[in-house]
Amino acid sequence: MVEPxxxxxxxxxxxxxxxxxxxxGQFRDAWASFPVLIRQYHPEWNAGIVLTQVPPAAEVLLTWECDVGHVFVATPAEQRNRPGRERRRSVWCPECTVMAKPQRWPVLPAEWPTQVPAPQRAVRVAGRQTLPAAGRSRTPGDVPDGVVPAAAAARAGVVPPGAVPTGAVASTRAARPGGRRGGARRPSAAAREVCRKTPRVPSGQAFVSVCAPATASAVEAELRQALSDRFDFTFTQNAIRLDKPFHDHVEAWPDIILPELQVAIEYDSTGRHGLExxxxxEESxxxxxxxxxxxxxxxxxxxxxxxxxxxxxxxQVSGVSGRTVDRLVDTLRDIRGDLFVDAYAR
Structure with missing residues (x-):
């Protein structure tokens, strides 16, 4: 019986x-050949029990974390017996597996170039209803079971994804894979390489990141200094750990991070050319x-x-001034409460 x-x-x-x-270390040799599982296992999430204390055949639910940051539960046997075809770069995760397997139509044999897969529902063609016939033998040139010719499918109003109806002209956007003018489809978040420089800290924790860009705005520095003059907050952290990728990272870099309040401050302007x-x-x-x-x-x-x-x-302000800082402080009090915010006042 599987148990926690x-x-x-x-x-x-x-x-x-x-x-x-x-x-x-009692079961170190049994786990030595699974370096990926060793990396995914965290004792602090498993009652402080290290992986070398867990027998490979134990029916116990353990908590794992993939390299992207998804947390899931599985038994030792389930993790050790994952089929190789379901692994992506030898790292298995149920959420990554779903995102890395988009729905695709099956590739048909070359001898049937004009045939399209029939839909799951019955199709009425030429006054009769056709259904997949199980076990029926077919001769050379016959239509395979569950597949109707393209012309019959068009008459029935069935057009597969990506197909061009009769009489229509394919546009440049539709003719390219993924419907984009640039060529191939943009890889999904699960298929893109995720930066591995993010430390393994719990989701939501602030830390110092080596990937975070340097502060380039003088207004941000001015705003940070104004808050530092009023409050004894920690301004050394520059990143927050996320639980899913964001632009090929599992961390975010707000302009100002207040870890004591768990509040991130962003300064947004349209920039010199009005495009920022x-x-x-904005959607980003x-x-x-x-x-x-x-x-x-x-x-x-x-x-x-x-x-x-x-x-x-x-x-919404016209610029950073003393009045803007006052409004920001009042907003922090609205979010976390007067007593909590004023406890850090200088």
């Missing part, structure tokens, strides 16, 4: 009559805010240049 790791450990302690049923934080870049800002809120953080954006507010606590 803490209940399994207590049961083994009782049956063996010792506080440590399995010594550290608009259009697709929304994705970033959702990713931060998903790990327990709140986001305050100071929006200038007539940029619209994206969140409930965003401030």
């Amino acid at each position: 790791v803490d209940a399994w450990w207590r049961r083994r302690q009782f049956s063996r009559g010792v506080p440590m049923p399995y010594a550290v 934080h608009v259009g697709s870049r 800002d929304r994705r970033k805010d959702r990713a931060l809120r998903g790990v327990g953080w709140e986001v305050v954006r100071i929006r200038t240049g007539r940029l619209p507010a994206l969140g409930p606590y965003d401030l």
Whole structure:
């Protein structure tokens, strides 16, 4: 019977009559040939039990984390017996597997170039209803079971994805894979390489990242200094660990991070040419805010240049001034409470 790791450990302690049923390193040789599983296992998520204390055949639920950051539960036998065809670069994760396997239509044999797969429902063709016939033999040139000719499918109103109806002209966008003018389909988040420089810290924790870009805005530095003059916050962290990739990283880099309050502050302007934080870049800002809120953080954006507010606590201002800092402090009090924020006042 499969059971949680803490209940399994207590049961083994009782049956063996010792506080440590399995010594550290007892099953080291059994796990030595699975370096990926060793990397995915974290003792702090498994009642402090290290992997070399777990028998490979134990029916116990263990918590694992893939390289992207997805956390899942599986038994030792399930992890050791994953088929190689389901692994992606020898790293298995249920969520990554789903995202890395998009739905595709099957490739038909070359001798049937004009045939298309029939839909799951019955198709009425030429006044009769055709259904897949199981076990029927066919002669050379016959149509395979469950497949109808393209002309009959067109008459029935069945057009497969990517096919061009009769009389229509394929556009340049539709003719290219993925429907994009640039050629091949853009790889999914699971298929792209994710930076591995992010330290293995819990999701939502602030840390110092080697990938974070340096501060390039004088306004951000001015705003950080104004907050530092009023509050004793920690301003050394520059990244927050996420639970899913964001632009090939599992971390986000807000302009200002207040770990004591778990509040991230962003300064947004349209830039010199009026193209910053608009259009697709605005959608990226929304994705970033959702990713931060998903790990327990709140986001305050100071929006200038007539940029619209994206969140409930965003401030629309003409520029950073003393009044702007006062409004920001009041917003922090609204988010976390007066007593909590004022506890860090200088």
